[in-house]
Amino acid sequence: MGGTEHLTVRREGATLVLTLNRPQAKNALSLAMLVGLYDGWLEADEDDSVRSVVLTGAGGSFCSGMDLKALAGKGMEGEQHRDRLKADPDLHWKAMLRHHRPRKPVIAAVEGYCVAGGTEMLQGTDIRVAGESATFGLFEVRRGLFPIGGSTVRLQRQIPRTHALEMLLTGRPYSAREAADIGLVGHVVPDGTALKKALEIAERVNSCGPLAVEAVKASVYETAELTETDGLAAELARGWPVFDTADAKEGARAFAEKRPPRYRRA
Structure with a gap:
């Protein structure tokens, strides 16, 4: 079983649980996290004993998106993994599910922040559970950036276009209830129980052919x-x-x- 310093991998029966593990940065994306994620998707695809995947975050957050300090030239943790990115320049897009679709069902268990790249990665998952205090949103335009992780294409196909455009063009935060109302997530549960609910859904999937x-x-x-x-x-x-x-x-x-x-x- 793989994993890196910012991505843990464990098994729960036939479910592979991938945990974004950089809580001090609200699980902002790092090289180590991206490499671990990509390896996790490959492991799920290649291991026939894995029937579902749960994606979640450590420390009460899902993912706060790209590390803006790194984008500003301050350096990104996990430089020892840069050779993987050089060998496969598409690795980060595959890790974020922009250029890769796992063949096993992927269930997201969201607590806390799921914004910017977190909301973009969420759109590559199949079933979504959120704690009631979770926050969603595509904040890129507020920073003069573009949500290039797939959101201008995928979001309008997953929720009504008027809601997609509002989320994309205002960069405002959305509560878990709002996210459920517009169809971005399927379940809103008490805080701290999103992973439990996701694993329950995964077990139902695992019991099927x-x-x-x-x-x-x-x-x-x-x-x-x-x-x-x-x-x-x-x-x-x-x-x-x-x-x-x-x-x-x-x-x-x-x-x-x-x-x-x-x-x-x-």
Whole structure:
């Protein structure tokens, strides 16, 4: 199991838990965090025993975005990881889920600040849980910057355009309740319980057929921008093979025998 000084990795059953771990900086992005994140996504993709991923933050915050001190030329912690970025100049975008989509479901557990690059990374996750005191927002325009982590493209596809534009153009903070009202997050829970709720959702995902889960996730994303006719054709191409798997037969047999299914990814 991987991890770096700013990103911890642990297992909770079939769930891989990735924790942004730079609490003294409200988990502002660092080289060590980006490298750890990217390696975590790869581990989840490559390990068939992992059925879901939970992304969260340490110390009561999710992620406060890019380290502005580093952007101003003050240097960024974790210089020993710079060779990874040189070897793969796209690594930071993959780490932030701009240029990489994990094949396993990703559930975000948000407490505290989830702003700027935090809100951008959030848009690459599949299911989102927030503590009631969490704060969201894309603050880039307030600093004369551009939210280049994908938000001008993705946000309007995930929430109504009028809300997307307000968030993007005003740079104002949003409460967890506001974020839920506009559809940016799916659950608002008492502070300190977002991770518990996310793990509960992950366990439900883990109990389902893994081949079916991964095929459903892939179909949702690959058909999102297709016409209905093309989307339905793509859905059939993605979905029919699932019915021929041993797992599909096991699911039906377990239902008939009134027992939990034993899926084998076959």
